Amino acid sequence: MSRPSLEDIFAEDDEFGLLDVKPRAGRGGPSQDRGVAALLEVTAFYERHSRLPDPDAMDHDEMRLGAIWDTVKLTPTDQMRAVDRLGLLNEDAAPTPRSWQDDPVDADIPDSLDDIFADDDLDVDPSLVSLKHTTPSAERHVPDHRADFVPCQDFEQFRERFETVQRGLEAGERKASPVRKWSVIEPIEGDFFIRNGLLAMIAEKSEMTARGGARDHRLRVIFSNGTESDPLMSSFRKSLNDDKTARMVQKVGLGPLDPEWESDQLELSGTIYVARSRSENPEIKGQRMILHKIGVTSQDVARRVADAKNDPTFLLAPVEIVATYSLKNLSRSKVENLLHRFFAVARPELTVNYGGRRISPREWFHVLPDHVGQAAKLIEDGTLHQYRYDPASQRIVPKN
Structure with missing residues (x-):
């Protein structure tokens, strides 16, 4: 028995209607069907996000829908207008959103932080933008007194002492030892140091005070150039540590038991x-x-x-x-x-x-x-x- 040909097959009765196939509408078919479908999808997107889809969005689905919408809205049909219940085909009512890649409009750029926080659309909890545990600038600690360098009015009563110490350094009778970093220095009246290339003498160490919560003294420091300053002892100590050339001038004598050891002590009038x-x-x-x-x-x-x-x-x-x-x-x-x-x-x-x-x-x-x-x-x-x-x-x- 010979095999049937294709003509024989198609000539037979189609009992199950397998050959009764309707031609599919191609891309060139009725454009209103595609436009209506796109409009319905865009309408659903607008109801969820209160905006039109952005063809430049990072999300792929939104980008695809935005690209389709930009195309179909250019040639709206009567069928599309009939189902446009939100009026999305009216570009004035629902303009296409700007892309994040577009340059900002000058009018949209705030001039200050106050403009940002004054925006009615910005709902910010006041507690997040109000400073707490901070002293207002008008009430911040501004000292009336600074330890500036001023001319020493009574320098003449110290001049001979400076000259004696200088001669001792030049003759080798006194030594200038480097101030070790972070060393704790407790100066007393009469002590000499070298700071920023100048001889500095502790002329006065006032009564104990407490600045910044720590116990401290106010010093009167006389310098060999005829100026003086009155820093806190902690500030003077820090200035010595910060100066890589700072030195401590050795006292005369062999130690506290030597009578000459106390020769630098000051017996100043005041x-x-x-x-x-x-x-x-x-x-x-x-x-x-x-x-x-x-x-x-x-x-x-x-x-x-x-x-x-x-x-x-x-x-x-x-x-x-x-x-x-x-x-x-x-x-x-x-x-x-x-x-x-x-x-x-x-x-x-x-x-x-x-x-x-x-x-x-x-x-x-x-x-x-x-x-x-x-x-x-x-x-x-x-x-x-x-x-x-x-x-x-x-x-x-x-x-x-």
């Missing part, structure tokens, strides 16, 4: 000052007329108290100088210690809060300026030990 606080703290303001600070300094008194409002030693408030008494041929440090011990019975319990710590200044007393003047005269006469201060009667009286 000024006793009595300061009154101008604090608005009710506790201090209520006793202002009887509460006074007793200090002794070898530098200008006004410069010594210039930064009082930032110094816990001065109760973190400005002060006014109500009396000064000159010292001549007397040790400044010894006079200060004598006065503080003499009036110790009139020392109140004062505390100030500084840097989260409670600090108790020890230089304030319930005395009058005249009392300090009387005590200074007794020190000069060498008879202070014969008297005592009576806080009950507020008088200096002879010892029994």
Whole structure:
């Protein structure tokens, strides 16, 4: 039996209708069907995202849909207009979104951060843009006093000491040792250093204070070029560590037991000052007329108290100088210690809060300026030990 040909096969009855195939509409078929399908898909996208698809989008599906839409919307049909319930075919109502690759329009560029945060469409929690735990610029710590270099008005009384140390260095009687990095230096009055090529002498080391929450001293440093400065001891120490050429000048003698070892100690005259606080703290303001600070300094008194409002030693408030008494041929440090011990019975319990710590200044007393003047005269006469201060009667009286 021979095999049937294709003609024989197609000539047979098509019992199952397998050969009854309708021709498929090609790409050149009715364009309105493709346009309506695209419009419906774009309508669904717009309802989800409130915008038209972007043909330049990074997402592939959105990019494909955007490209199709850009094509079909150019030739809308009546069928497309009939199903355009959102009016997407009206370009004015729904313009094509700008691409992220396009240059920004000048009007869209904000001029400042304030313009950005003032945008009505930007819903930002105020707590995210408000600064907390930060001191406003108007209230930030701005010291009234800086340790600048100023001419030393009494340099003549130090000149011979500088010349002696310089001769000792040149003759080899003194040595200049490098300051080791991060070494802890505790200068005392009379110590010499070399800083930035100049001889520097510690002329005064004031009473203990607490700056930045740490215990510290204010120094008076005289330089061989006739200038002086009054940095905090910690600042002076840091300047030595930062200067690679800094040196410590060796003392004369063989050690602390050698009598010559103390020859650099200063026995400078100075000024006793009595300061009154101008604090608005009710506790201090209520006793202002009887509460006074007793200090002794070898530098200008006004410069010594210039930064009082930032110094816990001065109760973190400005002060006014109500009396000064000159010292001549007397040790400044010894006079200060004598006065503080003499009036110790009139020392109140004062505390100030500084840097989260409670600090108790020890230089304030319930005395009058005249009392300090009387005590200074007794020190000069060498008879202070014969008297005592009576806080009950507020008088200096002879010892029994």
